[in-house]
Amino acid sequence: MTPSQTKRRLGLLSLVVSVGLVAIKFYAYHLTRSQAVLTDALESIINVFTSGFALYSLHLASLPKDENHPYGHGKVENLSLGFEGGLIFMAGAFILFSAARSFLHPHPVGQPDWGVALLASTAVVNLAVGVLLVRAGKRLKSVALVGDGQHLYIDALTSIVSSGALVLVAATGVVRFDSGAALLLGGFILVNGWRMLRRSVSGLMDETDTAIVTEVIAELQAQRRAPWIDVHNLRVQRYGANLHIDCHMQMPYYFTLEEVHSQLFDIEELIKERFAVDVEMFVHADPCTFAACSLCLMADCPVRVHPFRHEVVWNVHNAVKNERHHLT
Template sequence: MESNKSVWVKISFVVSFLLLIVKFYSFYITKSTAILTDALESIVNVVAASFATYSIYLSSRPKDDNHPYGHGKIEFFSAGVEGTLIMLAGLFIIYQAVYNFFFPNELEHLLEGIVLVAFSGLVNGVLGVVLKKKGKELNSLTLEANGKHLLADTMSSFLLILGVIVILLTGLDFLDSVIAILFSFYIIYSGYGLVRRSVGGLMDEADPVAVDATVKAINDNRKQNWIDIHNLRVQQYGGDRHIDLHLTLPYYLDLGQVHDEVEELESVLEADWPGVMEVFVHADPCIPDMCCHYCQITECPVRKHQMDTKIEWTASNMSKNQKHYHELI
């Protein structure tokens, strides 16, 4: 899996580097600040792809004594670096646009520049769609972030083309700086989104998608002996997922039976995830006076109360650090 990630991120680097040359040539022949915004974002693409290559390599390394949870978090850092670079590029574009507003360049060969930018945007769009798809398939935030960035770059390129066409038709050269500033705000916003997601991952912010997927896998394979699951925590680092939870089982099971139930739950979760999965299950004994009310075991030898409530397992109640009988109080 990691070799596939590496291949795609290298392809991204080569394509980004070639398009960087095309876009700067377009700026060279047109002297358009708006087109410069596209060229500067391509520098970000190249730097981001370079860092992503190292990120993919490092995240693929197995866990060791110094990194007991593996190296997957580097992908969050990679996305954060890319977002920061995008924001810096946006700020520089604003500076350049304001400068050119007061000291304008004479725009030239706009039609040729439009063709070159359109070609670059089309290539970026195709590559962006592929990288985003591969990022989801390979559980790589780095590839997915790179794909989203290229798609945003494509959208900005084609909107930029519309703006340059307006300049070409109207002859109002000052619009070049106005368009550049408008696009710089979009670029900064795009970079902020990546940085926000990166910080959330580095701070172990709850990932609703990962939690919901885990809850669904458990519900789809729910067993009678699994009376209660609570204190569920899900962390995802790149292609690695770590799950901690408490499992309430009948108190009369012997140690071997408890072990089998825990292993079955672990197998259910591991089968639902294509990447590396690490599950830690803490087994709790049931409390008959409390748990009998929602215990689904049909032939329980020690039942004290009839089952009168079926508690649906959701991300909300499974994440709480308490048995579900608290919901009945």
């Protein structure tokens, strides 16, 4: 089974589970008339919409590059995450409003034992499926699957808190435990919706993924060869699971075009082997200048005018700048 097929099957699993659990939670609300249970059920409705959109985004992301999408369709996974975060944020705002009104005007809660049993069962299912989606999403580099799985984590937590509120109401007779729990859950859901929106915007705006950039630079440093005099202006963009990497590599100016091409090919291949996803890498070759002699590792350089002093170790701070390195 290909990674794309695995993603789509997991997305379908999430959608089917979400539909089934929404039905169970609304039945629990019918039995209890609990504000906390209603909060849980409303949040789960969002699961259905977001799981459906995530499934569609996974289908789009699996499509090959074409004339209109030369970098592929992977960015749609970030859009899916933003859609999910936006719906969760709006649900959290509505839940806060509804819970505040219920806290001011509490009403009795009925059959809490059935409510606890039903919600506890949904929490177990959500937690199991959420763990599965997050682990698979991280392995397959899918932000849509990870986002969907984290949403199920949230859903499981809301079910646990709602169950706890029902237990407290049954044990103490204090109805405001129910609406108080709904207030807490509403705030928690609101914050998590905002965080998902933030991650979505970061991906769509190509915010630097420091971890990936660090890995790329560390691999170049570990495999460094003498002709690779200096690297700068290194950038990494993520398109779904795939990576687009480009940088400038300074090489001896007297190298033939064939020699330069051979070095660039080796750089691209070693980076592609480092990552378990599709990598598109473009390296721009810059001719060296005499200012680079003091950091150049070419022991047999025929045109050196300055003695070698020491190597500049590439890292995330100096390799991403759009300027050649030199020693002062």
